[in-house]
Amino acid sequence: MPEIDEDQLVKRVAQGDEHAFLTVYDCYVGRVHALTLRILGDPMLAEEATQDTFLKLWSRAYLYLAERGSLLIWLLTIARRTALDRLRLEGRRPTLSDSEDPDETLQSIPDRNSLSEEDRWQSMHFAIQALSPEQRQLIELAYYQGLSQSEIAEVLGWPLGTVKTRLRAAMERLRREWGPK
Amino acid sequence: MTYFEHLPFLENIPAYALGALDAKDAAALEAHLRTCASCRDELAAYRLTSDNLLMSLPPQQPSTALRQRLQRRLPSAQKAARPRLNWSFRRVAVGMAILLLLALNMFSILQVRALRSQQAQLMDQIQNGQLALVMLSYPHTQSFPIKAENVTGSLLLDKEYNNAVLILRGLPSIPEDQTYQVWLIAPNGERTSAGLLRPQTNLPFISEPVYSTQDLVNFVGVGMTVEPAGGSDHPTGQQIFRIDF
Numbered sequence: 001m002p003e004i005d006e007d008q009l010v011k012r013v014a015q016g017d018e019h020a021f022l023t024v025y026d027c028y029v030g031r032v033h034a035l036t037l038r039i040l041g042d043p044m045l046a047e048e049a050t051q052d053t054f055l056k057l058w059s060r061a062y063l064y065l066a067e068r069g070s071l072l073i074w075l076l077t078i079a080r081r082t083a084l085d086r087l088r089l090e091g092r093r094p095t096l097s098d099s100e101d102p103d104e105t106l107q108s109i110p111d112r113n114s115l116s117e118e119d120r121w122q123s124m125h126f127a128i129q130a131l132s133p134e135q136r137q138l139i140e141l142a143y144y145q146g147l148s149q150s151e152i153a154e155v156l157g158w159p160l161g162t163v164k165t166r167l168r169a170a171m172e173r174l175r176r177e178w179g180p181k
Numbered sequence: 182m183t184y185f186e187h188l189p190f191l192e193n194i195p196a197y198a199l200g201a202l203d204a205k206d207a208a209a210l211e212a213h214l215r216t217c218a219s220c221r222d223e224l225a226a227y228r229l230t231s232d233n234l235l236m237s238l239p240p241q242q243p244s245t246a247l248r249q250r251l252q253r254r255l256p257s258a259q260k261a262a263r264p265r266l267n268w269s270f271r272r273v274a275v276g277m278a279i280l281l282l283l284a285l286n287m288f289s290i291l292q293v294r295a296l297r298s299q300q301a302q303l304m305d306q307i308q309n310g311q312l313a314l315v316m317l318s319y320p321h322t323q324s325f326p327i328k329a330e331n332v333t334g335s336l337l338l339d340k341e342y343n344n345a346v347l348i349l350r351g352l353p354s355i356p357e358d359q360t361y362q363v364w365l366i367a368p369n370g371e372r373t374s375a376g377l378l379r380p381q382t383n384l385p386f387i388s389e390p391v392y393s394t395q396d397l398v399n400f401v402g403v404g405m406t407v408e409p410a411g412g413s414d415h416p417t418g419q420q421i422f423r424i425d426f
Contacts, residue, residue: 016256018252018255018256018257021255022248025248025251026248029242029243029247029248030240030241030242031236031238033240033241033242033243034238034239034240034241035235035238038238043243046243047243047244047247050243050247051247051250051251054251055251055254058254058255069232072236073232073235073236076232076235076236077232077235080235124233124234124236124237125237125238125239127237128234128237139199139234142196142199142200143199143200143201143234146200147201148201148202148203148204149196149201149202149203150203152201164192164193164196167195167196167199167201168192168195168196170195171195171196171198171199171227171230171231172195174230174234175226175227175230178230178233
């Protein structure tokens with residue numbers, strides 16, 4: 001939403017402006033739902049988590065601090081926690097498939113130095129594709145399934161030290177791939 | 182702190198940024214971060230990476246119903262829905278009030294009926310009592326005592342004016358399907374019905390005229406029996422008392 005002042009928009013939401021709230025919803029629901037769907041894997045559960053995320057925005061908008069990050073990152077952070085809480089509540093075990101289908105890799109490689117939100121997600125998506133399947137799986141289990149290193153070691157049957165080393169290597173790779181050049 | 186002292190913390194920062202560090206290691210790292218600016222910078226860099234992981238997914242639109250569900254949770258929708266709830270509640274309240282009024286009316290009607298019935302019985306008793314008093318003032322009135330099991334009283338008899346009144350105390354109450362019946366006894370033993378009566382539970386005595394279509398001089402006694410409700414043509418039940426005059 002380059003033309004809209006996010007800070008002002010969230011302040012209006014905090015003051016009970018429903019139009020402002022629905023504006024945020026319309027702009028970001030696709031991103032939020034993509035994340036909850038990725039974590040939960042079930043469209044109905046994902047919709048519930050998406051709804052909970054926006055209800056939290058409605059009731060806690062006054063907590064948003066623009067200087068600590070964009071509104072989208074704030075919303076997605078809430079969405080991730082909400083979905084992971086739901087995942088734990090459901091008591092479901094993580095799936096070990098490679099959910100990043102290489103065929104879905106974007107056809108165009110965006111400009112990584114662009115600061116627009118639209119380009120950032122594309123850039124990160126590309127960076128993830130640069131990881132090995134093993135590294136993508138580790139990121140998936142840690143970030144999208146909410147598992148700790150010990151839990152990942154248990155799920156994969158690897159020594160804890162191996163998980164730590166490979167996870168750190170995956171993050172360093174991501175940082176290199178995505179990071180400012 | 183040397184580089185080697187930092188190393189265990191530095192190694193844990195990527196996992197911490199992902200939220201994957203085990204609780205014990207995370208607590209140690211957080212304590213270290215409070216005093217180490219370089220590690221905080223390192224964490225900020227990895228946080229940027231993990232934050233962008235959030236944005237790595239192509240958008241997915243949920244169903245349009247989700248927006249409608251959310252709108253229904255907003256105050257304006259709830260305010261719009263509230264009057265309907267109030268209206269519904271008001272209708273229920275009005276209905277309940279009408280039912281309550283109807284019930285109160287029915288109760289009042291029944292109470293009035295019961296009071297009228299009691300009033301009529303009391304009026305009868307007063308009239309009978311007055312008749313007994315008048316009879317006692319007549320010089321020719323005779324009084325015959327009644328002493329039977331559970332029942333005492335008198336029979337006031339004025340053959341000149343053809344009046345007789347029974348005054349009874351302690352007459353036991355009787356089931357709904359039975360009644361007391363008074364009989365006039367002819368010299369040949371024939372019984373003629375002289376009225377039905379039921380004792381009043383709230384009165385210590387009962388005064389009841391003895392009804393006769395014939396002159397009382399044609400009779401030699403009065404008796405009372407228990408009969409089925411509505412009375413009998415001749416005595417069939419238990420005798421309560423008999424007086425000969």
